[in-house]
Structure formats: structure tokens, C-alpha cells
Amino acid sequence: MAAPRRPRPTLEAVAARARVSRATVSRVVNGRTSVDPRMREAVLSAVDELGYVPNSAARSLVTRQTDSIALVVSEPPTRVFSDDPLFSLVVRTASNELEAAGKQVVLMLAGSPRAQARVEDYVAGGHVDGVMFVSMHGADPLPGAIARMGVPVVSYGRPAVAVDLPYADNDNVGGARQAVGHLLAGGRRRVAAIAGPQDMTAGQDRLAGYRDTLAAADRRALVAVGDFTRDSGAEAMRHLLADDPGLDAVFAANDLMAIGALHTLRRAGRRVPDDVAVVGFDDIEAARFTDPPLTTVRHPVVEQATVMVRLLLTPAEQHDRTRVVLPTELVVRESA
């Protein structure tokens, strides 16, 4: 199979071939301007003939730069193998942006304490120039620990702990208000909610928006808590139906749980939206294909991931602000 890995040519070899010093080769390779065109030409063709590619370990040993960014995904073990479509979108978008900026992305899972320790050591080992956190739960000590090491950090979504980090978030409270407001405006009287995990700010904020809006309308809340998976949404819906068979609307804190709720409603013989109106949150692609198509709140995932990368890559002094909250938008389809 694998051909013997032949030794790669070094800077030295290129210098010898081009009959210049190693310093000059280094300058040419790194695009320094001040090099005589003739030498540059000689170096370039030597590089070409030899197939020279700089050894990155040697380079980063002296420059103390790695051109790598860690993308840390801290999912709880139970969700590690779920197929959250947001994961895919955030990871791809961030990778795209990072690659465009010439950075490598190192993906790290940090769902267990051991994995977290691993991330900390890795970052402490100087492997990366910055760290991006996605889906942080509860009192995660990692971001703070890393920020304290002097390594730039940013978070996708507001961190659950009150640590002073830059982050890109979307307006979860406002989005939930739009959703519930829409339900109320449609004449629904008994609006339940399937909340997300309460150790994540997205879960907290979306629930807060729901409570706000109901309170302002002088209505009572009816809540079941899920964990953002379809199964938990289906189960929460069962509880809700048992708790109040008369409910005529439900706000699910994400689309996946809304899909689970739709499933339960169907099994229970409730028509959507006639008997029960349903609104989700995120506007994942699947929302257009449910029966009926799901009314939901659009979560600007791509923009948010892009902003996150920019926050990390832009030197702190150039920021007008270090926390960005993107607006959401209600997308009305047929489920409410």
C-alpha cells in the first residue's frame, strides 16, 4: 500500500540548489518583498523542482504560531451521537470561514470531564492560536480556564456561566416572544411550552421569552422540559397532553422537539393546526418537510457562526463590541 515516505526536501536543499542562503529562501517562501527578482526566481524554481513544502513544526517552533484553531464541541454524552443538524451547519460554516482565513480547524469533543482535561492540556500545549466553544452547558470551567491562559476564546451562544467571553448569539428571548405572540394573536388560549435544557442559555432564554409573553397577556404557563432531541419533544408533548388535554397550542424551544411533538399529537389524534397549533425554533431544513410544514423562528446559524469566527480572528482592539446578538425572524408556515 503506502509507498515508503520519502524524506522531504528542506530549506537547506532549496538554498543549495538555488545557490543562495537559507535566509533568502525563507524570505521568498514567506513572501517578504525585499528580495532581488533574480534570486527570487531562482528560489521559486528550486522550490518547484524539489517539491519543497515548509516543515510546519519547525516553523511554528520559532514563530510560536500554529495557524490552528480548536473547535470544541461540549455535548453531553447522551447527545453525542444524535444527529443535530445545527452541529453540522455550525461546524461547516466555521470551518469554511477559518479555512478562508488560512487557519486549520482542530475538532475536539468535550463531553466528559476526561475529554475536557484533554482539551485543556492540548491548548496549554500551545497547539492552537484560539478556541471556539459550541453548545456549552452549565458551569463549564473550560472556557474560563483557557481564557486565563491568555489564549483567545469565543463562544457560539452566550455561555451559561457569567464568564467574560466574547460570543455570537441570536435573540432567543425575542424569538420566543415572536413565536408565542403569534400563537396568541391567532386566538390560541392555552399555550404550552416544551422547554430546552435549562443548563444552556438557549434553553433558558427561550423559556423566559415564553413566560414573559404569557404573563403580559395574563395567561398561565404550562411547561414540560426536553433536551432538544425529537424523542424528548415527543415525550414532553405526552406529559403536556396529560396535564391539560384542553391545550390548543404549543411552543417548542427547537424544531427537533417540535417534530417529536407533532408525532405525539398525530398519535393522539389531534389535528395540527386545527386542534393544536405548533411553533418551533431554529428553522432547520426539516421544518419545511413536516406535516404540516412547521411555523418556526429562524435562527441565523450561518451568520452567527461567521460572526463567531470574525470575533475570534479580529484583534480585540479592533472590535466595536465583543458580544453580538443577531435578530431572529418568525417564519409562518402551516402548523400555526
Place this chain on the structure above:
Amino acid sequence: MAAPRRPRPTLEAVAARARVSRATVSRVVNGRTSVDPRMREAVLSAVDELGYVPNSAARSLVTRQTDSIALVVSEPPTRVFSDDPLFSLVVRTASNELEAAGKQVVLMLAGSPRAQARVEDYVAGGHVDGVMFVSMHGADPLPGAIARMGVPVVSYGRPAVAVDLPYADNDNVGGARQAVGHLLAGGRRRVAAIAGPQDMTAGQDRLAGYRDTLAAADRRALVAVGDFTRDSGAEAMRHLLADDPGLDAVFAANDLMAIGALHTLRRAGRRVPDDVAVVGFDDIEAARFTDPPLTTVRHPVVEQATVMVRLLLTPAEQHDRTRVVLPTELVVRESA
């Protein structure tokens, strides 16, 4: 924000503090056995007090090992932002396995020629000890080019080009046969197919299994081609219905397209499975939540990703075989 990044302690510092040579510190840190317990103890506490973490660039400069593996995702530009649940699952599973083996995973998107060149340079630059390819299309020259550099390579799924690479695949032909066989056994007479992209072996093989089975039953094929997205499945279903309004079953080459087909069927007023039976492929989580729940062929994603990692990490001489094809399983639910 970021505290000034304080200089990290070096091996040298640890040696000084523990009053031993640098060589000894190196041995202890790398877990070499032959070290006097007393010195080892001294080194360990010096490491602890100083918070020493080895500089990986320096280490890899001499060992020529990076402990990193590249995970290359070659999606065509159009699918880059789709929310393919398999992407998430494969990436997470592979990361998990790789991390358990002490490897870092560098995620690289290779959807464009430029991005591919970037991957090639990166690997040529000695950044990684191995490369895993996911979702390879058509005549992708990258895997061959990298294998020729002497870097270990493995592919998730059989490569589309006849290059001699190790890979982990699932039995796509057999799975399609099970699906179509089930439809035929259920008494369906006019079985259409929504095929996947024909520049991917999964697309080719699943179509081949469909054709096989129909031919053996002396039935005519009716095919529309999609690209594994829900939208393409919906559109293909429209074509199929126009081409033969009398069809009574459809085999979709993946669940996402099956979901699209279900959507179109619903809009067209066809009942599933009464009027038209539908079978998908993959058994993604969403398959349990469609209306009706989707009968499909289980694609052992987790096992396949795990095998892929093992193939890459195990020295070639220890392999009994370098190509593994995992069995599929028909999961009967309500759509067929």
C-alpha cells in the same frame, strides 16, 4: 480580555527545578520505564509545580510524528450547507475513536479545487500522520495523490475511482435488494426508484441493487435521480408521478430523499402506504418521526466509522483485510 500569554515553562526549567538532566525529564514525561523512582518523583512534582506541558512543535520536529489525522470532507459546494445527519454522525464517531487513540482530528473541507489543493499542501507539509476521506465524489484525484506521498489513507465508503485504498463500506447493493425485495414481496407491482448521485458509489450501488432485483422479478425499472437532499427527493417524486401515475411503490436511495418523496406524495393526495409504499435507506433518526414512520435499510454508520478509524490506525501488516463491507438490515415500520 485575554491575559497576556505568559511564557510557558520549558523542559529546561523542569530539569533545573528537579536537579536532573533534560534527558531525564524527557524520559519521565514520555513514560519511559527506566528511571530511578526518586528522580521520577522529583521530575513529576517539578512538572506539577511549574505546570509544564511539552511544546508539541518541538517534539514533532524531532519525532516526525504529529499525532494528528486529517478528516477530509469532500462535499460538492451545493451540499456544503445542507444538514446531512450522516455528516454529524460520522464526524463525531470518528473524532471519538481518534481521540480515544490519542490522536487529534483536523477537519478539512475539500469541496472546491482550491480547497483540495490546500488539503494536498497541508498533508505534504507533514501536518498529519494519516488522512480519512468522507463522501468522495467522482474522479477525485486527492486520495491517490496523498497515498502516493506515502501517507496512510482510508475512505468512508468505497472510492468512486478505482484507486487502491483501504475503506470501510456498507453493503449498498445488498441493502437495496432487501428494500426492493420487501416491496415486491408486499405485492407491489410498479416499483420506482429515486436514485442518489451517480458519481458516488453509494448512489451507484443502491441503484444497481434496485435494478438487479427488478430484473430478476422481470419488472421494468422507473428511475429519477436526486442528490441525496430532501428537496431533490421531492422533485424526483414529482417527475416519477408524472412519468407513471400508476406507480404503487418507491425506493429512495436515502432517507432524506424519502422524506422529500413523502412530502410530494402527501401534496399529491396519495396515501402512504395504501396508495404508494415508500422505503428509504440509512435509518437516520428522522425516519422514526415521519408520517407514517419510514421503513428503511439500516446503514451501520457508527460501526462503519469505527472500522474506518481502525483501518487507518492499525499498521498495514496487521490487517487481515483492508476493505471491510458491513451488512445492512431492513427496518420495517409503517411506510411499506
Place this chain on the structure above:
DNA sequence: CTGAAAGCGCTTACAG
């Protein structure tokens, strides 16, 4: 078992 020393492949002041 331990240490002195060479060397991995680069970059970067410093002279010229």
C-alpha cells in the same frame, strides 16, 4: 540508570 551533546528545520535580529 543518567547526562552531555548533537540535531530536527525553520526564522530573525544583526552586520555588512
Place this chain on the structure above:
DNA sequence: CTGAAAGCGCTTACAG
């Protein structure tokens, strides 16, 4: 603009 030289932080034969 160019080159000689030092140095980045490790590991690893080689002696002892």
C-alpha cells in the same frame, strides 16, 4: 538586499 549565526524546545543515540 543578503548571509552567517544564534536559537526555538524537544528527543535520542552514545558514553559512562
